[in-house]
Amino acid sequence: RNYTKREKRSFIPTDLGIKVCDLLVKSFSRVMDENFTALMEQSLDKVESGAVEWHQMLSKFYPDFKKKVDEVLASATKEVEFSDKFCPQCKGRLVIKWSRRGRFLSCEHFPKCRYGESITSGVKCPQCKKGELVERRNRRGQNFYGCSTFPECRYTSRTLPDEDDSRDENNVDQN
Numbered sequence: 001r002n003y004t005k006r007e008k009r010s011f012i013p014t015d016l017g018i019k020v021c022d023l024l025v026k027s028f029s030r031v032m033d034e035n036f037t038a039l040m041e042q043s044l045d046k047v048e049s050g051a052v053e054w055h056q057m058l059s060k061f062y063p064d065f066k067k068k069v070d071e072v073l074a075s076a077t078k079e080v081e082f083s084d085k086f087c088p089q090c091k092g093r094l095v096i097k098w099s100r101r102g103r104f105l106s107c108e109h110f111p112k113c114r115y116g117e118s119i120t121s122g123v124k125c126p127q128c129k130k131g132e133l134v135e136r137r138n139r140r141g142q143n144f145y146g147c148s149t150f151p152e153c154r155y156t157s158r159t160l161p162d163e164d165d166s167r168d169e170n171n172v173d174q175n
Contacts, residue, residue, distance in 0.1 A: 002098065005143060016098060019079075027072045031065070082108075089115045100137075120148055126161055128153035133160060 003017035013021070025032050040061075046052040081096040087107040094105040096119070107113040120132035123145075131149035138144060145160050147153040 002100075015103075028068065080108075087113060087115050089113055118148060121145065121160055123160055125149070125153055125155050127155035133157070135160075 002014055003020060004011040004013050006012070030036055043052065043057050047054045047057055083094045083096055083105055085094045085105065086092065087094055087109070090107060090109055090113040092107050092109045092113060094115075094117075095108050096103055097106045098104075103119050105117045105119060107115045118134040118136075120134050123133045125131045125133055125147040128147060128149060131147040131153055133145040133155075134148050136144055136146050143158075145157045147155045
């Protein structure tokens with residue numbers, strides 16, 4: 001989840017997707033190699049044709065792979081990304097965290113301090129003019145933008161309006 005996002009019929013990698021890909025290439029270079037994929041495909045074709053038993057093929061691959069996974073998990077360090085904001089409740093620094101619904105800011109002292117907030121896009125809400133638009137995800141996994149002042153303002157949009165569009169709307173409202 002959240003490894004890519006779709007923009008104008010194209011898949012664009014997210015920051016999380018890039019980090020995961022870099023980690024996989026660094027830690028599992030052999031498995032991520034095109035030659036490995038080709039050899040694995042040949043082995044699977046042999047299993048399909050009945051020339052090799054699948055237990056035999058897996059017994060050659062899995063022990064080394066499991067050992068490498070255990071090494072990577074043991075040596076993995078959690079990367080903490082601090083923001084420039086501070087917690088209004090305990091004055092701790094806010095860190096960027098990931099959830100199944102996307103990125104958000106949380107207090108570094110979690111779980112003692114449970115403060116959290118959404119990361120805004122920086123674009124003013126064209127409806128209420130008070131809040132900023134926040135990228136959100138619905139139950140079906142589709143991304144949309146909603147106002148940060150929800151539930152007072154219920155504005156939503158599938159795309160992020162340009163700054164120029166919101167200025168034009170401001171001019172239209174004034175006339």
